[in-house]
Amino acid sequence: MKVVLHGEHSFLEEVEVRSGQKVQECHQCSKCSGGCPFSGVMDYSPNSILEMIVYGMKDQVLPSKSIQMCIQCGTCGAQCPAGFELYEVMNALRAMAKEEGYTSSETKIPKMNKIFLGEVRNSGRMHEVGLIVKNMLSQGELARDVAALIPIGPPMFLNGIMGFGDILPRKIHGQAAVAKIFDNVQKMRGGQG
Amino acid sequence: MMKTGYFPGCSLHSTAKNYESSTREVLKALDVQLEEIPDWNCCGSTPAHQVDHLLALALPARNLAQAEKAGMKEVMAPCAACFNHLRTAEIECAENQFTAKKVQQAIEMNYNNTVHVLNILELLVDRIGIDKVAAKVKKPLKGLKIAPYYGCMLTRPAKITQFDHPTNPVSMDKLLTALGAEVVAWDSKTDCCGAAYVLTRPEVVIELSGRIVYQAKEVGADAIATACPMCMSNLDLRQGAMAKATGKKTQVPVMYITELIGMAFGIPNSVLGIRKHVISTAPVTAKIS
Numbered sequence: 001m002k003v004v005l006h007g008e009h010s011f012l013e014e015v016e017v018r019s020g021q022k023v024q025e026c027h028q029c030s031k032c033s034g035g036c037p038f039s040g041v042m043d044y045s046p047n048s049i050l051e052m053i054v055y056g057m058k059d060q061v062l063p064s065k066s067i068q069m070c071i072q073c074g075t076c077g078a079q080c081p082a083g084f085e086l087y088e089v090m091n092a093l094r095a096m097a098k099e100e101g102y103t104s105s106e107t108k109i110p111k112m113n114k115i116f117l118g119e120v121r122n123s124g125r126m127h128e129v130g131l132i133v134k135n136m137l138s139q140g141e142l143a144r145d146v147a148a149l150i151p152i153g154p155p156m157f158l159n160g161i162m163g164f165g166d167i168l169p170r171k172i173h174g175q176a177a178v179a180k181i182f183d184n185v186q187k188m189r190g191g192q193g
Numbered sequence: 194m195m196k197t198g199y200f201p202g203c204s205l206h207s208t209a210k211n212y213e214s215s216t217r218e219v220l221k222a223l224d225v226q227l228e229e230i231p232d233w234n235c236c237g238s239t240p241a242h243q244v245d246h247l248l249a250l251a252l253p254a255r256n257l258a259q260a261e262k263a264g265m266k267e268v269m270a271p272c273a274a275c276f277n278h279l280r281t282a283e284i285e286c287a288e289n290q291f292t293a294k295k296v297q298q299a300i301e302m303n304y305n306n307t308v309h310v311l312n313i314l315e316l317l318v319d320r321i322g323i324d325k326v327a328a329k330v331k332k333p334l335k336g337l338k339i340a341p342y343y344g345c346m347l348t349r350p351a352k353i354t355q356f357d358h359p360t361n362p363v364s365m366d367k368l369l370t371a372l373g374a375e376v377v378a379w380d381s382k383t384d385c386c387g388a389a390y391v392l393t394r395p396e397v398v399i400e401l402s403g404r405i406v407y408q409a410k411e412v413g414a415d416a417i418a419t420a421c422p423m424c425m426s427n428l429d430l431r432q433g434a435m436a437k438a439t440g441k442k443t444q445v446p447v448m449y450i451t452e453l454i455g456m457a458f459g460i461p462n463s464v465l466g467i468r469k470h471v472i473s474t475a476p477v478t479a480k481i482s
Contacts, residue, residue, distance in 0.1 A: 037385040037401050041394065071239055073385040074349025078359040085350055091246055098245075108393040113240035116389075120235040120252070126203040135392050148395060151433045152471060156208075160469045166207045174255075177301070178234045181255060184299045185248045 011058040018092035021084040026050045032076035032086050042066035043105065046076055046086055053089070062097040065106035066090075111138050121182050124172035129162070197316065198265030198308065199227040200256060202275035202422075203235050209272070209422035211466030215451035216271045216313060218460050222329055223321055230260045230268065236278040239389055250292065251299035253282040258304040269311045271451070273346035273421035274388075276312040281353050283310050312347055313420055313451065314364040315356055323371050331459035332481050333373025339453065340377050340414035341365040342405065344424045345385050359383070365418060365450055372457040377412045381405040386427040395434070402427040403435035409445050416446040416477045418453055425449065429471050446474045456481055 016023050026047070033045035043065045044052065052061050061067065070090035077085040097104065104110065115134045119127045136145040156162045172178070205213040220227055237252035256279060260268050270276040286293040287306050297304050317326060343362050351359045360383050366376045384405055387398030406428055409417045419425050429447040436442045447470065455465040456478065467474050 037387065038390075038397065041397055068243070070243075071345075071385070071388055071390065072242060072350070073345035073388075074351070074359065075345065075383075075385060077350055078383075085352070087350065091242070094243065095246060109243070109390070112389070112393045113244050116238070116240040117244060117248075120237065120241075124232075124234045125206075126235045126238065128203065128207045132392070139393065144395075148434060152430045155471045156430070159471065160210070160466070161208050161471070172232050172234055174232045174234065178252070178255065180301065181251050181299055182248065184301070185245055185251060188247065188295065188299065189245070 011056045011061075012053055014096070015053050015089060015092055018095070019088040021086070021088050022082075023050055023053050023084075023089060025082050025084070026054070027082055029081060031079045031081065035075040035079050037073060037075065038069045038071065042069050046070075049093075050086070050089070053093075061093060062100065062102040063104050065104065067093040067097060068104050068106035068109050070094075108139060111135070117182075119169070121179050122171075122175070123169045124175040124178040125170070127169035129166055130169055194224050194226060195321070196226045196228060197311070197320075198260045198263070198268035199229045200233055200236075200260075200268050200270040200275055200279060201229065202233075202270060202272040204272055204422035208426060209449075211452060211469040212271055212422055212425070212449045214464065214466040215449055215455045215460075218464055219451045219454045219458065220316075222455075222458050222460065223317075223325060225316075225321065227269075228263070228265065230256050230265070231263055233259060236270075236275045238274055238278065242278070242281075247295060247299060249278065250282045250285055250296050253279040254286065254296045254304055255300045255302065257282060257306075257308045257310075258300060258302040260308045261303075261305060265308055267309045267311055269313060269316045271313040271420065272423075273312065273344060274423055276310060277346040277354065280310040280355075283308070284353050284355075312354075312356065314347065314368070317368060317454075318364045323367055326368060326454065327371040330372055330457045332457055334369070334453065334457050334481060335373045336480055337374045337477065338377050338413055338415045339369050339374045340379050340409040340412065340417045341369060341382060341450075342409075342417045342419045342424065342428070343383050344419065344421050345383065345388075347420060348383060365420065368450060368454065369418060372454060374453070377409075377414050379408055379412045379414070381408045386424045388423050388427070391427055391431070396438075398427055399431055399434045399438050402431055403439060406432060406435060406443055406445050407439075407441065410443055414445065415480070416448050416453075416474070418448055418450045420450050432472055444472055446470065446472050446477050448474060448477065
Protein backbone atom coordinates (compact mmCIF):
# COMPACT_ATOMS: atom_id res chain seq x y z
CA MET A 1 0.00 0.00 0.00
CA LYS A 2 1.33 3.38 -0.90
CA VAL A 3 0.49 6.18 1.46
CA VAL A 4 0.43 9.70 0.17
CA LEU A 5 1.33 12.26 2.76
CA HIS A 6 0.62 15.93 2.53
CA GLY A 7 2.76 18.76 3.76
CA GLU A 8 5.94 20.22 2.29
CA HIS A 9 8.36 17.87 3.88
CA SER A 10 6.88 14.79 5.39
CA PHE A 11 8.62 12.77 8.07
CA LEU A 12 8.74 9.83 5.64
CA GLU A 13 10.38 11.87 2.92
CA GLU A 14 12.98 13.23 5.27
CA VAL A 15 13.86 9.79 6.64
CA GLU A 16 14.11 8.37 3.12
CA VAL A 17 16.38 11.17 1.92
CA ARG A 18 18.62 11.14 4.98
CA SER A 19 18.94 7.38 5.17
CA GLY A 20 19.05 6.68 1.45
CA GLN A 21 16.60 3.84 2.10
CA LYS A 22 13.20 3.45 0.48
CA VAL A 23 11.19 2.99 3.66
CA GLN A 24 7.92 2.82 1.71
CA GLU A 25 9.08 -0.32 -0.07
CA CYS A 26 9.14 -2.30 3.18
CA HIS A 27 7.00 -5.45 2.72
CA GLN A 28 6.37 -5.73 6.48
CA CYS A 29 7.66 -9.31 6.42
CA SER A 30 9.20 -8.71 9.91
CA LYS A 31 12.38 -10.63 9.15
CA CYS A 32 14.34 -7.67 10.52
CA SER A 33 12.60 -7.95 13.87
CA GLY A 34 13.02 -11.72 13.98
CA GLY A 35 16.77 -11.36 13.47
CA CYS A 36 17.36 -8.25 15.57
CA PRO A 37 19.19 -9.25 18.77
CA PHE A 38 17.56 -6.39 20.66
CA SER A 39 13.98 -6.34 19.39
CA GLY A 40 12.93 -8.08 22.61
CA VAL A 41 14.01 -5.08 24.70
CA MET A 42 12.88 -2.37 22.28
CA ASP A 43 9.62 -0.51 22.74
CA TYR A 44 8.76 -0.89 19.04
CA SER A 45 10.18 -3.70 16.91
CA PRO A 46 12.24 -2.63 13.88
CA ASN A 47 9.47 -3.42 11.36
CA SER A 48 7.03 -1.40 13.47
CA ILE A 49 9.39 1.57 13.36
CA LEU A 50 9.32 1.38 9.57
CA GLU A 51 5.53 1.25 9.48
CA MET A 52 5.29 4.13 11.95
CA ILE A 53 7.53 6.22 9.69
CA VAL A 54 5.19 5.56 6.76
CA TYR A 55 2.25 6.69 8.89
CA GLY A 56 4.09 9.83 9.95
CA MET A 57 4.24 8.95 13.66
CA LYS A 58 7.22 11.17 14.31
CA ASP A 59 6.37 11.97 17.93
CA GLN A 60 6.34 8.28 18.77
CA VAL A 61 9.36 7.24 16.70
CA LEU A 62 11.89 9.92 17.64
CA PRO A 63 11.74 9.54 21.45
CA SER A 64 11.60 5.71 21.22
CA LYS A 65 14.06 3.34 22.89
CA SER A 66 14.35 1.37 19.66
CA ILE A 67 16.28 3.98 17.71
CA GLN A 68 18.81 4.32 20.56
CA MET A 69 19.25 0.56 20.85
CA CYS A 70 20.28 -0.22 17.26
CA ILE A 71 23.93 -1.28 17.46
CA GLN A 72 24.46 -1.59 13.70
CA CYS A 73 25.08 -5.33 13.76
CA GLY A 74 23.55 -5.48 10.29
CA THR A 75 21.60 -8.69 10.94
CA CYS A 76 18.37 -7.11 9.65
CA GLY A 77 19.94 -5.84 6.44
CA ALA A 78 21.46 -9.23 5.65
CA GLN A 79 17.97 -10.78 5.78
CA CYS A 80 15.87 -8.01 4.22
CA PRO A 81 14.07 -9.14 1.04
CA ALA A 82 13.59 -5.49 0.04
CA GLY A 83 17.37 -5.14 0.28
CA PHE A 84 17.69 -2.15 2.50
CA GLU A 85 19.89 -1.36 5.40
CA LEU A 86 17.74 -0.59 8.39
CA TYR A 87 20.69 0.69 10.42
CA GLU A 88 20.87 3.64 8.02
CA VAL A 89 17.26 4.45 8.91
CA MET A 90 18.06 4.17 12.63
CA ASN A 91 21.11 6.44 12.23
CA ALA A 92 19.00 9.05 10.44
CA LEU A 93 16.29 8.84 13.12
CA ARG A 94 18.81 9.25 15.94
CA ALA A 95 20.30 12.30 14.26
CA MET A 96 16.84 13.81 13.71
CA ALA A 97 15.83 13.13 17.30
CA LYS A 98 18.95 14.93 18.51
CA GLU A 99 18.55 17.90 16.19
CA GLU A 100 14.94 18.36 17.12
CA GLY A 101 15.54 18.02 20.84
CA TYR A 102 13.55 14.83 21.51
CA THR A 103 14.49 13.11 24.77
CA SER A 104 14.59 9.36 24.66
CA SER A 105 13.10 7.02 27.19
CA GLU A 106 16.33 5.03 26.75
CA THR A 107 18.87 6.64 29.07
CA LYS A 108 21.42 3.92 29.88
CA ILE A 109 23.00 3.64 26.45
CA PRO A 110 23.34 7.41 25.86
CA LYS A 111 24.98 7.70 29.32
CA MET A 112 27.54 5.04 28.49
CA ASN A 113 28.21 6.61 25.09
CA LYS A 114 28.90 9.96 26.72
CA ILE A 115 31.38 8.44 29.18
CA PHE A 116 33.08 6.44 26.44
CA LEU A 117 33.50 9.47 24.20
CA GLY A 118 34.65 11.56 27.17
CA GLU A 119 37.50 9.07 27.67
CA VAL A 120 38.42 9.32 23.99
CA ARG A 121 38.33 13.10 24.08
CA ASN A 122 40.47 13.31 27.22
CA SER A 123 43.20 10.89 26.22
CA GLY A 124 42.76 10.17 22.52
CA ARG A 125 42.03 6.54 23.27
CA MET A 126 39.42 4.61 25.15
CA HIS A 127 40.57 3.70 28.64
CA GLU A 128 38.78 0.48 29.54
CA VAL A 129 39.17 0.67 33.32
CA GLY A 130 38.06 4.33 33.37
CA LEU A 131 35.06 3.50 31.20
CA ILE A 132 34.00 0.56 33.36
CA VAL A 133 34.35 2.44 36.65
CA LYS A 134 32.72 5.71 35.53
CA ASN A 135 29.93 3.85 33.78
CA MET A 136 29.27 1.74 36.85
CA LEU A 137 28.97 4.86 39.01
CA SER A 138 26.57 6.50 36.56
CA GLN A 139 24.14 3.71 35.71
CA GLY A 140 22.48 3.60 39.11
CA GLU A 141 22.90 -0.17 39.48
CA LEU A 142 26.09 -0.15 41.51
CA ALA A 143 25.28 -3.17 43.65
CA ARG A 144 24.40 -5.29 40.62
CA ASP A 145 27.43 -4.14 38.62
CA VAL A 146 29.90 -4.66 41.48
CA ALA A 147 28.43 -8.10 42.12
CA ALA A 148 28.95 -8.94 38.43
CA LEU A 149 32.60 -7.86 38.62
CA ILE A 150 33.46 -9.88 41.74
CA PRO A 151 33.73 -13.26 40.00
CA ILE A 152 35.61 -11.94 36.93
CA GLY A 153 37.89 -9.22 38.33
CA PRO A 154 40.34 -11.45 40.26
CA PRO A 155 40.83 -14.02 37.45
CA MET A 156 41.32 -11.16 35.00
CA PHE A 157 44.25 -9.92 37.11
CA LEU A 158 45.56 -13.38 37.99
CA ASN A 159 45.51 -14.60 34.40
CA GLY A 160 47.07 -11.42 33.06
CA ILE A 161 44.06 -10.12 31.11
CA MET A 162 44.52 -6.88 33.01
CA GLY A 163 47.57 -5.55 34.81
CA PHE A 164 48.48 -2.60 36.99
CA GLY A 165 49.59 -0.75 33.88
CA ASP A 166 45.95 -0.66 32.73
CA ILE A 167 44.67 1.24 35.75
CA LEU A 168 45.64 4.74 34.63
CA PRO A 169 44.86 6.27 31.24
CA ARG A 170 47.69 7.21 28.88
CA LYS A 171 47.35 10.22 26.62
CA ILE A 172 48.45 10.07 23.01
CA HIS A 173 50.64 12.91 21.69
CA GLY A 174 47.85 14.11 19.45
CA GLN A 175 45.25 14.23 22.23
CA ALA A 176 44.65 17.93 21.58
CA ALA A 177 44.07 17.18 17.88
CA VAL A 178 41.51 14.52 18.83
CA ALA A 179 39.75 16.91 21.23
CA LYS A 180 39.70 19.44 18.39
CA ILE A 181 37.84 16.91 16.21
CA PHE A 182 35.09 16.81 18.83
CA ASP A 183 34.97 20.64 18.91
CA ASN A 184 34.96 20.93 15.13
CA VAL A 185 32.14 18.42 14.74
CA GLN A 186 30.14 20.29 17.36
CA LYS A 187 30.71 23.60 15.58
CA MET A 188 29.78 22.10 12.22
CA ARG A 189 26.56 20.89 13.81
CA GLY A 190 25.76 24.46 14.77
CA GLY A 191 26.89 24.16 18.35
CA GLN A 192 24.89 21.06 19.23
CA GLY A 193 26.72 18.68 21.49
CA MET B 194 58.95 -9.82 3.20
CA MET B 195 55.57 -8.17 3.06
CA LYS B 196 54.84 -4.90 4.85
CA THR B 197 51.51 -3.65 6.09
CA GLY B 198 50.21 -0.76 8.16
CA TYR B 199 48.82 -1.75 11.54
CA PHE B 200 46.06 -0.35 13.72
CA PRO B 201 45.99 -2.21 17.06
CA GLY B 202 43.11 -0.28 18.63
CA CYS B 203 42.49 0.33 22.33
CA SER B 204 41.54 -3.21 23.37
CA LEU B 205 44.71 -4.78 21.99
CA HIS B 206 46.67 -2.50 24.28
CA SER B 207 44.66 -3.44 27.37
CA THR B 208 42.34 -6.45 27.80
CA ALA B 209 43.28 -8.10 24.50
CA LYS B 210 47.08 -8.11 24.89
CA ASN B 211 47.10 -11.77 23.88
CA TYR B 212 45.35 -10.86 20.62
CA GLU B 213 48.11 -8.35 19.95
CA SER B 214 50.98 -10.69 20.90
CA SER B 215 49.57 -13.64 18.95
CA THR B 216 48.88 -11.45 15.90
CA ARG B 217 52.41 -10.08 15.94
CA GLU B 218 53.99 -13.53 16.43
CA VAL B 219 51.93 -15.23 13.71
CA LEU B 220 52.60 -12.47 11.18
CA LYS B 221 56.31 -12.47 12.04
CA ALA B 222 56.37 -16.20 11.32
CA LEU B 223 54.67 -15.50 7.99
CA ASP B 224 57.28 -12.88 7.17
CA VAL B 225 54.89 -9.94 7.38
CA GLN B 226 56.21 -6.74 8.91
CA LEU B 227 53.71 -4.63 10.82
CA GLU B 228 54.13 -0.88 10.83
CA GLU B 229 51.98 0.75 13.49
CA ILE B 230 50.10 3.94 12.55
CA PRO B 231 51.94 6.76 14.34
CA ASP B 232 50.07 8.11 17.37
CA TRP B 233 46.77 6.45 16.46
CA ASN B 234 43.55 7.34 18.29
CA CYS B 235 40.41 5.42 19.23
CA CYS B 236 38.16 4.58 16.25
CA GLY B 237 35.14 5.89 18.19
CA SER B 238 33.51 2.46 18.16
CA THR B 239 29.74 2.08 18.62
CA PRO B 240 29.34 5.17 20.86
CA ALA B 241 30.62 7.55 18.15
CA HIS B 242 28.31 6.17 15.49
CA GLN B 243 25.33 6.24 17.84
CA VAL B 244 26.03 9.82 18.87
CA ASP B 245 27.13 11.58 15.68
CA HIS B 246 27.74 10.21 12.22
CA LEU B 247 30.35 12.83 11.31
CA LEU B 248 32.28 12.13 14.51
CA ALA B 249 32.06 8.42 13.70
CA LEU B 250 33.78 9.09 10.37
CA ALA B 251 36.23 11.73 11.58
CA LEU B 252 37.80 9.74 14.46
CA PRO B 253 38.83 6.80 12.24
CA ALA B 254 39.70 9.18 9.38
CA ARG B 255 42.38 10.84 11.51
CA ASN B 256 44.04 7.42 11.71
CA LEU B 257 43.77 6.90 7.97
CA ALA B 258 45.24 10.36 7.39
CA GLN B 259 48.11 9.55 9.78
CA ALA B 260 48.67 6.29 7.87
CA GLU B 261 48.68 8.18 4.59
CA LYS B 262 51.23 10.64 5.94
CA ALA B 263 53.44 7.68 6.90
CA GLY B 264 53.19 6.37 3.33
CA MET B 265 51.04 3.33 4.08
CA LYS B 266 48.84 1.85 1.37
CA GLU B 267 47.06 -0.73 3.49
CA VAL B 268 46.20 -0.89 7.16
CA MET B 269 45.24 -4.07 8.99
CA ALA B 270 43.05 -3.80 12.10
CA PRO B 271 42.75 -7.09 14.06
CA CYS B 272 39.81 -5.83 16.15
CA ALA B 273 36.61 -6.46 14.21
CA ALA B 274 35.00 -3.24 15.45
CA CYS B 275 38.03 -1.07 14.62
CA PHE B 276 38.17 -2.70 11.18
CA ASN B 277 34.49 -1.95 10.64
CA HIS B 278 34.72 1.68 11.69
CA LEU B 279 37.94 2.43 9.81
CA ARG B 280 36.47 0.80 6.72
CA THR B 281 33.25 2.81 7.09
CA ALA B 282 35.31 6.03 6.96
CA GLU B 283 37.23 4.73 3.94
CA ILE B 284 34.12 3.70 1.99
CA GLU B 285 31.89 6.65 2.87
CA CYS B 286 34.59 9.20 2.04
CA ALA B 287 35.32 7.41 -1.24
CA GLU B 288 31.65 7.35 -2.21
CA ASN B 289 30.78 10.92 -1.34
CA GLN B 290 33.02 13.91 -1.96
CA PHE B 291 30.90 16.11 0.24
CA THR B 292 31.37 13.69 3.15
CA ALA B 293 35.11 13.53 2.46
CA LYS B 294 35.33 17.32 2.55
CA LYS B 295 33.44 17.58 5.84
CA VAL B 296 35.63 14.89 7.37
CA GLN B 297 38.80 16.73 6.34
CA GLN B 298 37.40 19.90 7.80
CA ALA B 299 36.71 18.09 11.08
CA ILE B 300 40.16 16.50 11.37
CA GLU B 301 42.03 19.50 9.94
CA MET B 302 44.22 17.15 7.94
CA ASN B 303 44.55 16.14 4.32
CA TYR B 304 42.98 12.80 3.64
CA ASN B 305 43.06 11.57 0.05
CA ASN B 306 41.55 8.13 0.52
CA THR B 307 44.64 6.23 -0.55
CA VAL B 308 44.71 3.76 2.36
CA HIS B 309 42.80 0.49 2.21
CA VAL B 310 41.61 -1.10 5.45
CA LEU B 311 41.85 -4.87 5.99
CA ASN B 312 40.82 -7.23 8.75
CA ILE B 313 43.09 -9.99 10.03
CA LEU B 314 41.25 -12.81 8.21
CA GLU B 315 41.45 -10.86 4.95
CA LEU B 316 45.18 -10.38 5.39
CA LEU B 317 45.73 -14.06 6.17
CA VAL B 318 43.41 -15.57 3.57
CA ASP B 319 43.38 -13.07 0.69
CA ARG B 320 46.79 -11.41 0.90
CA ILE B 321 49.11 -14.01 2.42
CA GLY B 322 47.16 -17.08 1.31
CA ILE B 323 45.97 -20.28 2.98
CA ASP B 324 48.80 -22.27 1.36
CA LYS B 325 51.46 -20.16 3.02
CA VAL B 326 49.70 -20.46 6.36
CA ALA B 327 49.37 -24.24 5.92
CA ALA B 328 53.06 -24.52 5.04
CA LYS B 329 54.06 -23.10 8.44
CA VAL B 330 52.07 -25.62 10.48
CA LYS B 331 54.36 -27.67 12.72
CA LYS B 332 51.86 -28.94 15.27
CA PRO B 333 48.58 -29.62 13.49
CA LEU B 334 45.46 -29.03 15.58
CA LYS B 335 44.44 -32.66 15.00
CA GLY B 336 41.56 -33.86 17.12
CA LEU B 337 40.44 -30.33 18.02
CA LYS B 338 36.88 -29.36 17.21
CA ILE B 339 36.60 -25.62 16.76
CA ALA B 340 33.48 -23.48 16.36
CA PRO B 341 34.42 -20.50 14.14
CA TYR B 342 32.66 -17.40 15.46
CA TYR B 343 32.63 -14.28 13.28
CA GLY B 344 30.11 -12.08 15.10
CA CYS B 345 28.75 -9.02 13.28
CA MET B 346 31.48 -6.56 12.51
CA LEU B 347 33.72 -8.57 10.20
CA THR B 348 31.10 -9.19 7.55
CA ARG B 349 28.26 -6.69 8.06
CA PRO B 350 27.03 -4.32 6.75
CA ALA B 351 28.22 -6.00 3.54
CA LYS B 352 28.40 -2.76 1.56
CA ILE B 353 30.99 -1.52 4.09
CA THR B 354 32.96 -4.64 4.92
CA GLN B 355 32.95 -6.08 1.39
CA PHE B 356 34.39 -9.21 2.89
CA ASP B 357 33.26 -12.83 2.78
CA HIS B 358 29.55 -13.70 3.19
CA PRO B 359 27.43 -11.58 5.56
CA THR B 360 25.76 -14.52 7.31
CA ASN B 361 27.75 -17.58 6.26
CA PRO B 362 31.40 -16.56 6.07
CA VAL B 363 34.06 -19.25 5.56
CA SER B 364 37.51 -17.58 5.80
CA MET B 365 38.09 -18.62 9.38
CA ASP B 366 36.76 -22.10 8.60
CA LYS B 367 39.35 -22.43 5.83
CA LEU B 368 42.15 -21.25 8.10
CA LEU B 369 41.17 -23.70 10.84
CA THR B 370 41.00 -26.57 8.34
CA ALA B 371 44.47 -25.62 7.09
CA LEU B 372 45.69 -25.85 10.69
CA GLY B 373 44.40 -29.42 10.89
CA ALA B 374 41.44 -28.65 13.17
CA GLU B 375 37.95 -29.99 12.66
CA VAL B 376 35.51 -27.16 11.98
CA VAL B 377 32.10 -27.75 13.53
CA ALA B 378 28.94 -26.69 11.72
CA TRP B 379 26.75 -24.46 13.87
CA ASP B 380 24.13 -21.74 13.60
CA SER B 381 25.69 -19.05 15.78
CA LYS B 382 28.55 -18.16 13.45
CA THR B 383 27.42 -14.60 12.82
CA ASP B 384 25.06 -13.98 15.73
CA CYS B 385 25.51 -10.82 17.77
CA CYS B 386 27.09 -11.29 21.24
CA GLY B 387 25.49 -8.07 22.52
CA ALA B 388 28.80 -6.18 22.42
CA ALA B 389 29.19 -3.10 24.65
CA TYR B 390 25.63 -3.40 25.95
CA VAL B 391 27.27 -5.59 28.58
CA LEU B 392 27.81 -2.27 30.37
CA THR B 393 24.21 -1.10 30.06
CA ARG B 394 22.02 -4.18 29.52
CA PRO B 395 24.08 -7.04 30.97
CA GLU B 396 21.09 -9.39 31.19
CA VAL B 397 20.53 -9.13 27.42
CA VAL B 398 24.21 -9.73 26.67
CA ILE B 399 24.35 -12.74 29.00
CA GLU B 400 21.41 -14.19 27.09
CA LEU B 401 22.77 -13.46 23.59
CA SER B 402 26.32 -14.57 24.40
CA GLY B 403 24.94 -17.52 26.34
CA ARG B 404 23.10 -18.82 23.28
CA ILE B 405 26.40 -18.80 21.38
CA VAL B 406 28.39 -20.55 24.11
CA TYR B 407 25.70 -23.17 24.80
CA GLN B 408 25.37 -23.95 21.12
CA ALA B 409 29.13 -24.41 20.78
CA LYS B 410 28.94 -26.83 23.71
CA GLU B 411 25.98 -28.65 22.18
CA VAL B 412 27.78 -29.28 18.90
CA GLY B 413 30.77 -30.61 20.82
CA ALA B 414 33.27 -27.82 20.17
CA ASP B 415 36.49 -27.91 22.19
CA ALA B 416 36.78 -24.17 21.73
CA ILE B 417 35.25 -21.14 20.05
CA ALA B 418 37.53 -19.14 17.72
CA THR B 419 37.04 -15.39 17.42
CA ALA B 420 38.66 -12.37 15.79
CA CYS B 421 37.08 -9.71 17.99
CA PRO B 422 38.13 -8.52 21.49
CA MET B 423 34.57 -7.46 22.38
CA CYS B 424 33.18 -10.90 21.48
CA MET B 425 36.06 -12.48 23.40
CA SER B 426 35.26 -10.49 26.47
CA ASN B 427 31.54 -11.32 26.42
CA LEU B 428 32.01 -15.01 25.62
CA ASP B 429 34.99 -15.71 27.89
CA LEU B 430 34.31 -13.47 30.90
CA ARG B 431 30.58 -14.04 31.27
CA GLN B 432 30.26 -17.83 31.35
CA GLY B 433 29.84 -17.74 35.13
CA ALA B 434 26.97 -15.30 34.73
CA MET B 435 25.46 -17.45 31.97
CA ALA B 436 25.53 -20.47 34.27
CA LYS B 437 23.89 -18.41 37.02
CA ALA B 438 21.14 -17.27 34.65
CA THR B 439 20.39 -20.69 33.17
CA GLY B 440 21.44 -23.10 35.90
CA LYS B 441 23.60 -24.93 33.34
CA LYS B 442 27.32 -24.96 34.07
CA THR B 443 29.53 -24.16 31.13
CA GLN B 444 33.30 -24.07 30.45
CA VAL B 445 33.94 -23.53 26.75
CA PRO B 446 37.38 -22.03 26.05
CA VAL B 447 37.30 -19.04 23.70
CA MET B 448 40.44 -18.29 21.72
CA TYR B 449 41.62 -15.74 19.21
CA ILE B 450 42.12 -17.22 15.77
CA THR B 451 45.72 -15.96 15.95
CA GLU B 452 46.31 -17.90 19.18
CA LEU B 453 45.20 -21.08 17.42
CA ILE B 454 47.36 -20.34 14.39
CA GLY B 455 50.32 -19.59 16.68
CA MET B 456 49.85 -22.88 18.51
CA ALA B 457 49.81 -24.75 15.21
CA PHE B 458 52.96 -22.90 14.14
CA GLY B 459 54.66 -24.20 17.27
CA ILE B 460 55.07 -20.77 18.87
CA PRO B 461 55.31 -21.22 22.67
CA ASN B 462 52.06 -20.61 24.56
CA SER B 463 53.76 -18.13 26.87
CA VAL B 464 54.85 -16.00 23.91
CA LEU B 465 51.36 -16.05 22.41
CA GLY B 466 49.75 -15.20 25.76
CA ILE B 467 47.40 -18.16 25.77
CA ARG B 468 46.84 -18.16 29.55
CA LYS B 469 45.17 -14.72 29.39
CA HIS B 470 41.59 -16.01 29.52
CA VAL B 471 39.08 -16.52 32.32
CA ILE B 472 37.98 -19.93 31.01
CA SER B 473 41.07 -22.09 31.04
CA THR B 474 42.51 -22.96 27.64
CA ALA B 475 44.41 -25.92 29.14
CA PRO B 476 42.01 -28.53 27.70
CA VAL B 477 42.83 -27.13 24.24
CA THR B 478 46.59 -26.83 24.66
CA ALA B 479 46.74 -30.29 26.26
CA LYS B 480 45.49 -31.84 23.03
CA ILE B 481 48.31 -30.36 20.94
CA SER B 482 51.87 -31.62 21.22
